Amino acid sequence: MYIDDTIAAISTPLGTAAISVIRLSGPDAATVAGKVFKPSSGPLEELSPRYAAFGRFYADGKAIDDGIAVVYRAPSSFTGQDMVELSCHGGILVTRCILEQLFIHGARPAEAGEFTRRAYCLGKLDLSQAEAIAITLEAKNRGALAVGAAQREGVLSGKTKELFDEITDIIASVYVYIDYPDEDLSDIAPSELKTRLAAIADKLKVLRSSYTTGKALTEGILTAICGKPNSGKSSLLNRLLGTERAIVTDIAGTTRDTIEETAVVGDVTLRLCDTAGIRETTDEVEKIGIARAVSAAELAELILAVFDGSVELDIDDEKIFELVTEWRAVGKKIIAVVNKSDLPLKVTSDDIKARVEVDATVELSSITGEGYDNLADVISAFYIDGSLDFGSDAIITGARQFAAVDGALQRIENALRALEMGMTADIIGLDLEAALSKLGELDGRSVSEEVVDSIFRNFCVGK
Numbered sequence: 001m002y003i004d005d006t007i008a009a010i011s012t013p014l015g016t017a018a019i020s021v022i023r024l025s026g027p028d029a030a031t032v033a034g035k036v037f038k039p040s041s042g043p044l045e046e047l048s049p050r051y052a053a054f055g056r057f058y059a060d061g062k063a064i065d066d067g068i069a070v071v072y073r074a075p076s077s078f079t080g081q082d083m084v085e086l087s088c089h090g091g092i093l094v095t096r097c098i099l100e101q102l103f104i105h106g107a108r109p110a111e112a113g114e115f116t117r118r119a120y121c122l123g124k125l126d127l128s129q130a131e132a133i134a135i136t137l138e139a140k141n142r143g144a145l146a147v148g149a150a151q152r153e154g155v156l157s158g159k160t161k162e163l164f165d166e167i168t169d170i171i172a173s174v175y176v177y178i179d180y181p182d183e184d185l186s187d188i189a190p191s192e193l194k195t196r197l198a199a200i201a202d203k204l205k206v207l208r209s210s211y212t213t214g215k216a217l218t219e220g221i222l223t224a225i226c227g228k229p230n231s232g233k234s235s236l237l238n239r240l241l242g243t244e245r246a247i248v249t250d251i252a253g254t255t256r257d258t259i260e261e262t263a264v265v266g267d268v269t270l271r272l273c274d275t276a277g278i279r280e281t282t283d284e285v286e287k288i289g290i291a292r293a294v295s296a297a298e299l300a301e302l303i304l305a306v307f308d309g310s311v312e313l314d315i316d317d318e319k320i321f322e323l324v325t326e327w328r329a330v331g332k333k334i335i336a337v338v339n340k341s342d343l344p345l346k347v348t349s350d351d352i353k354a355r356v357e358v359d360a361t362v363e364l365s366s367i368t369g370e371g372y373d374n375l376a377d378v379i380s381a382f383y384i385d386g387s388l389d390f391g392s393d394a395i396i397t398g399a400r401q402f403a404a405v406d407g408a409l410q411r412i413e414n415a416l417r418a419l420e421m422g423m424t425a426d427i428i429g430l431d432l433e434a435a436l437s438k439l440g441e442l443d444g445r446s447v448s449e450e451v452v453d454s455i456f457r458n459f460c461v462g463k
Contacts, residue, residue: 003118006032008102009110010095011462017090019067022099023462024084024107025115030071033084035105036098037069044084049073057088059101065094079115080122113459117452120444127444127455128156128401134459135218135397143217143267146390147397156401159207159394160443163408166200167436174429190419193428197416204409207394209385211405214397216383217390220262220269224297226323227306228316229277232339235366236306237274240265266380273300278323279316297323302333302382307352309363310343321356328357333382336361337375342368396442400455404441411435 006026012019024033034044039055047053049071057065067088077083088098103109120130132151139145150156170193215221225233240263259274273296276289297303305324307317328334336358338349342365349361360378364371388395396402415431440446 003121006107007110007114008032008099008107009115009462010099011085012090014092014095015090016092019087020090020095022086022088022095022102023110023115024086024102025077025079025081025110025118026107027082028106029082029084032102032106033069033071033086036101037067037086039069044069044071047071049076057086057094057098057101059097064097065089075122075124078124079118080124081118110461111456112461113456113463114461116459116463117456120452120456125152126157127452128160128442129154130444131398131401131455132156133463134455137460137463138218140220140262140269141217141264141267143384143390144269147214147217147395150391150393150395151397155392156394156396157443159203160439163200163203164436164439164445166196167412167432167439170196171429171432171436174425174432194416194419197412197419201409201412201416204405204412207396208402208405208409210388210393210395211397211402212383213385213388214395214401216268217395218269218397220271221302221383222300223270223272223302223304224293224300225272225274225304225306226278226293226297227320228279228308228314231277231306231308232366233274233277233306234259236304236337236339236364237261237272239366239369239372240270240272266376266384268379268383270302270379277316278319294323297327297332300332302335302379303327304335304337305358306337306339307347308340309338309345309347310340312346313351313355324356324358328359334358334360335375335378338363339366341365341371401442404438407438407441408435411438 004027006024006028008022008024011021011023014020030045030047036059037044037055037057039047039053041047041053041055044053044055047069052068052070054068055066056063057067065088067086069087070085072078072083072085074081086098088094116125116130116133119125120127129152132148135144135151136148139148174193225237227233237259241261242263261272261274263270263272275293275296278290278293303324305320307313307320324334324336336349336352336356338345338347338352338361341363345363349363352358352361359382362371362375362378364375396405411431411434415428415435418428418431437446444452
């Protein structure tokens with residue numbers, strides 16, 4: 001990336017709309033924009049910062065649209081560079097024509113996430129704040145919105161700094177004694193060092209534990225809906241989505257392939273996969289669907305095992321019981337859903353629990369919605385820590401952040417074990433330095449270029 005280039009991109013979805021917004025950032029942003037947009041009040045380069053000026057857009061000397069321009073001067077802009085935001089009418093052709101003119105006059109196309117990456121590189125925000133922007137853009141529930149807003153305001157950054165400073169202070173005390181052993185400098189007593197490190201470890205454990213909630217709010221929980229044919233799996237998918245996404249009939253084996261959708265249940269985002277009914281069959285196409293169903297369950301974190309409560313348990317249910325036992329043995333959460341509670345039940349939650357060990361059972365009707373709230377409560381209880389305030393507590397949301405916190409905790413625990421074993425201060429200092437390095441990955445102080453690339457590669461162009 002060439003940070004001194006002037007970049008331009010459309011920042012609104014391309015399509016017919018009231019307005020489109022085009023952004024520029026770089027040292028020549030105002031000069032380039034001024035060759036395409038002519039304000040009624042005078043040259044664009046002379047506009048006061050943050051002043052919305054009306055004017056016209058030109059291509060090849062001819063006016064093609066009118067709109068608004070706002071200039072932001074470095075360093076008081078989102079990226080920390082000079083920026084211009086151009087608002088034109090939201091037609092596809094006019095927006096593209098204006099963008100082409102900006103390229104002709106010296107701007108280059110922005111790469112994915114390049115505006116936010118420049119803000120990170122120029123110190124306008126740290127890495128966790130940059131990730132919070134992506135959380136806000138992709139939020140599918142209000143909890144994710146609250147977490148995104150809190151992270152953008154620096155809640156996670158503040159907690160990271162607090163821990164970083166505490167570890168740095170201990171390292172300084174340890175190394176002062178090592179470097180100047182002949183001076184009259186008192187080192188930290190082992191008991192005090194142990195107390196301080198244990199307190200840091202406790203804070204890191206709390207932060208690490210927030211990942212379950214953060215992931216459920218933002219990334220979502222990969223969830224497979226499994227069961228025998230005609231147990232109501234597709235009806236449950238439709239109920240969770242609030243729309244008729246899957247075809248539902250009385251004919252067993254209607255679903256032959258996996259159907260993947262995203263649903264919000266309470267504050268939890270579920271990445272759902274509806275699967276073919278699992279049973280013994282000679283139909284080659286159905287066999288493929290069943291194989292895919294089992295594969296989807298093996299990848300899932302949560303499995304909704306659906307049973308038809310209106311009929312007696314049969315050999316196909318026995319197969320589901322066997323699979324549930326296997327899935328639970330490898331750590332998957334299993335909710336047994338006794339479906340069709342709007343009909344007289346011949347199978348209850350107690351019947352299921354008597355036959356197989358699961359994490360929870362729920363009786364519901366996918367048709368009427370009765371019992372759906374109970375399912376939502378069970379799922380929330382699995383993944384949402386009710387003690388957390390989404391808008392004010394530090395919550396980690398991604399695997400990268402979890403790895404950084406977990407890595408820092410492991411190094412602190414190594415230091416505590418070294419203390420217990422009577423190791424010398426220099427050994428403990430090495431563990432603390434490693435903890436500091438891992439913690440620095442959380443806000444980007446010590447993170448590789450490859451990691452930064454992977455984060456911003458997932459942003460849209462124009463952000």
